Amino acid sequence: MHIAHFTNFYYPVINGVVRSVGAFREAMTELGHNVFIFAQHDPNYTDDEPFIYRYPAIKLPLQVEIPTIIPVSPFIDKLLPTLKLDVIHTHHPFLLGQTAATKSDDLGVPLVFTFHTQYTDYSHYFPLPQEAVQSFVKDAIVTWMADFMQKCHHIVVPSESMAEILREGYGLEDQVTAIPTGINLAPYKTADRDAVRRRHNWNQDRVVISVGRLAPEKNFETLINAVGRILPRLPDLRLVIIGDGPSRTKLEKLAEKRGLAGRVEFLGTLPYSEIPAYLKAADLFGFASITETQGLATMEAQAAGLPVAAVDATGTSDAVTHLREGLLTPNSAAALGNAIEKILTDETLRRRFRAAALEKAATFDISLITPRLIEVYKQAVIDQKANRKVCLTKSNKLFKIDWTQIPLLHT
Secondary structure (H helix, E strand, O other), X not given: OEEEEEOOOOOOOOXXXXXXXXXXXXXXXXXXXXXEEEEEOOOOOOOXXXXXXXXXXXXXXXXXXXXXXXXXXXXXXXXXXXXXXXXXXXXXXXXXXXXXHHHHHHHOOOEEEEOOOOXXXXXHHOOOOOHHHXXXXXXXXXXXXXXXXXXXXXXXXXXXXXXXXXXXXXXXXXXXXXOOOOEOOHHHHHOOXXXXXXXXXXXXXXXXEEEOOOOHHHOHHHHHHHHHHHOOOOOOEXXXXXXXXXXXXXXXXXXXXXXXXXXXXXXXXXXXXXXXXXXXXXXXXXXXXXXXOOOHHHHHHHHOOOOEEEEOOOOHHHHOOEOOOEEEEOOOHHHHHHHHHHHHHOHHHHHHHHHHXXXXXXXXEHHHHHHHHHHHHHHHHHHHHOOOOOOEOOOOOOOOOOHHHOHHHHO
């Protein structure tokens, strides 16, 4: 098949969407498919992969420190018809997502959309924080998402819990398939645990590691506070956080305030190729995010053989079974801290969780999951030819707002 992925973010940006697109692209190419990526331009980055096409992008002074794509390219407009595409797969509903929908209609090829993100959880980035504005934004997102999904021929979600959210929230019954992002397990089998520990002088410390964007929705405050609660009983405990984002300074100050400055290590963003070794160098994966759609970071931790202590939330609970690969807790520092302590102080339990984690990770092997996505594409082709698009039974929700409740707009 000739497959086009439209994504607002691709390398050098590193996030869950980029890892998903990159992993599936590599696996599809190995299966003999031609995969084309359409993403943002970065003047400081040179692609080392073929068939990557870039739209202009600019960096705006927003809370979200990511490039904003400008979905206009006469070159790509001329190129697309020559690729003889079988399917267009978009990973966002906005910017290039809208372009993908337009090209789907223009070229007469099916449109598949992966619902990677619970977009309503990010409404706090809207610059007006009043409750009435937030309500307006959330309702607007719901209406907008419903409109976009009905332009598609199939919806992919990364977990069954996300599929259930779409069924309950939008009335989406058919043309939705849960397909988690697959993982290339090979790097985890060869990663050098000892080299990382020597490099950072972790010695015999018990290392809890976490990976994610340092932003409010990732809930790192709870994880840091959890470690702070149990450190007096586990003085050799160390928390290592991989990632960067707008909350980094705040989190560093929190660690310092809790007296954890020497026991919490912020490593920033690392090349993805180094992540397997860092995960293997740890003793446990700690995670507090409550906005995940599939728990990709947790899945990768299990590929490294790590037991998991995490807040029980959508996405994470799809990747981890309580009392099998780890412990899931309520969203509180006390509960999460207790779970971390229990796993680290019980060698038998830790070994059992480790074995189960490796077994679970095998089910995420990218070579097993990619054929399922190809089948979705084939079904989308059939649906497009039959003029069947996604149908939502709860798609008529209209957002309303009492403008008098927004003082800023009346000053």
